[in-house]
Amino acid sequence: MKRFRLGIIINPLAGLGGSVALKGSDGVAVEAIAKGAIPKAQMRMQQALNVILPFMKQIDIITASGDMGGSLCRQMGFSTQEVYSAVETTSTETTTAIDTQHAVKCLLDHQLDLLLFAGGDGTARDIYAVVDDSFPVLGVPAGVKIHSGVYGITPHASGLVVSMLLKGELVSLMSADIMDIDEIAFRQGIVKAKRFGEMTVPAAPRYIQAVKMGGKEVDELVLADIAADVIESMDDELYIMGSGSTVAAVMEDLGLDNTLLGVDVIHHKSVIAKDVTAQQLLALIADKKMYPRAKLVITLIGGQGHILGRGNQQLSPELIRQLEKDDILILATKTKLKALEGRPLIVDSGDPELDKALTGYYKIVTGYHDYVMYQVANPDLVEN
Template identity: 55%
Template sequence: MFKLGLIINPIAGIGGSVAFKGSDGHGVAEQAISLGAKPMANIRAEQALKVLLPYKDSIEVYTVKGDMGENLVESLGFHYCVIHQTESATTTFEDTECAAKKMCDTDVDLLLFAGGDGTARNISHQVGDHFPVLGIPAGCKIHSGVYAVTPTAAGRIVELMVTNQLVTLTEADVMDIDESLFREGVVKAKRYGEMQVPAELRYVQATKSGGKESDELVLQDIAAHVIDNMDSELFIIGSGSTTAYLMEELGLPNTLLGVDVVQEQQLLKSDVTESQLWNYVQENVGNVKLVITLIGGQGHIFGRGNQQLSPRIIRAVGKENIVIIATKSKLTALDSRPLIADTGDASLDHALSGFMPVVTGYNDQVYYPVSSPQ
């Protein structure tokens, strides 16, 4: 039997759709739920585990009580053993760390966990290089290199191991940022250690590259191109330093780590939630553009730090109305890896796959592949 550890942070990413930029902090999850946010971590974990259903009779899952893993593996019919009991329905980081420590005593073959950078940091405190780990991306912010590019990709990596295929291991950085500063628009990342991960480069994301683009002239050209093509449509401006430069050129305040709404080059609303954004889109059906950029070093265009751009909003906007902006140096740094769509909706990710235009200068664009490893 393959011994698979499973830890789910059930509130990971819950603050994303309501523009909280994360779920860390006292009362944040409760406040997010009161505003209509829905827990997604178990859904993301289910996408990974469904890949393993053909092999469930040869897998023993070691997991945590309730929503931290037990409920999911039981519903899917896996053989499982609960190694940690949570003291209440409200789980904490102490539960994650205690469960990870018990995984070391159990000596699992691989620890699969669903969460964000905070979850990875908690697990690294206890696991170190004791055994391989792999993250299912479920958080708002994912700077660490221990995560698969999508939940399904995480399942594919485990499948390789379960079927005894040769999988190389490598060391990957565990990164986290100060979330209170993050909510104020300041990214201050710190390295907290490293853990062993399977080195299947198609499926495992790189550590996020931070910092602003250095080539200001190129950013000016990109911004000028977008501005010259702004008509009366409603423009949704995604997060990131490249889109922030566009807002600066428009002379508008910008939410670096959130989503803003602009029309006729005027700011309608800053740092919108998913539900607010949906109302704007519904009021402007067929007249909406979405301007986004990619995460440096990783290539994600959806599913990392912009959960406000939900599947229903992306579908309503339409693939043809998505404007991706990036410098050629940022694309080159991906070393031919595709851009990644990880919306949480497999059919939408498939629809977004293929080649999409990326604005790289004034009247200058390249066609670049978009993928969602399944």
């Protein structure tokens, strides 16, 4: 029986800037590490590969050396062939977009059945520059900004798609958009998204994320109603205000400066910390004498349904575990919820056990004293 030839590429820099509020990793990896960022792309790929461990005997992995794939795959016990070596790839400060592209070119010379990569939109663009739409790929979400449609909704979901192929299930192929934004503008609160092309991915809509719907909400009256409801309920708690235009409407109604694409913290309706990092948030809520209770205000990404793990990695699993379910306020217009066409909201915190714990029905604020119950239920966590 022919063994499945799986290409693996990991961008060691992916996601470094998220937890330290740098809005991305392009060009700021050294700064992110200096701020205390911990590389997580290896862990994200490991979560995907854990799903296919039962099929280990029928898989040959073709990859690059060191942190770009080889070290992890060998450590997990897979039959591994390294066909590209970047200079000092064990250091997350050395690999570049050129390394990704050169590695992909080498991998494609080895008759792969699928290329699985961990990264963000920048990584997807680098791979697209080599493979175009001529070869099936699948992304493991590990970046800060993930607008492209080539990724699984979570790392576990990406692994499930590969397992479907290994089981011999009939999986069609579909084209998915490659999207990316200008990170310099993004750090200034401006979203400039651009479509760069398409790549071919396994057609498993249950597990593959949609392309993010961009743009500020046009229904200002609804946003004002949502803001009024949240503000009316505010008391002595510490409020962690997530990113996005719906949360920004609350800040605007309070007359407060807002970091549209970051996380701010308010207390007694005043900003006490702007554009905070994950560690800064943990330090704030650790002061139980000053802030005995904290609440998190978040919204969903239009078209995708993610409420955690896309553009708000500052909201770490360590933070979320310290909150009660009732402390998580989810805001959304009914238009955004209807656009999901019944698909659940998704959490991709980086901690699969926490993601499971967060499933269930939540009260979504959709207007002034107007709420709907909506499910958080990652499809990839449901056993077939």
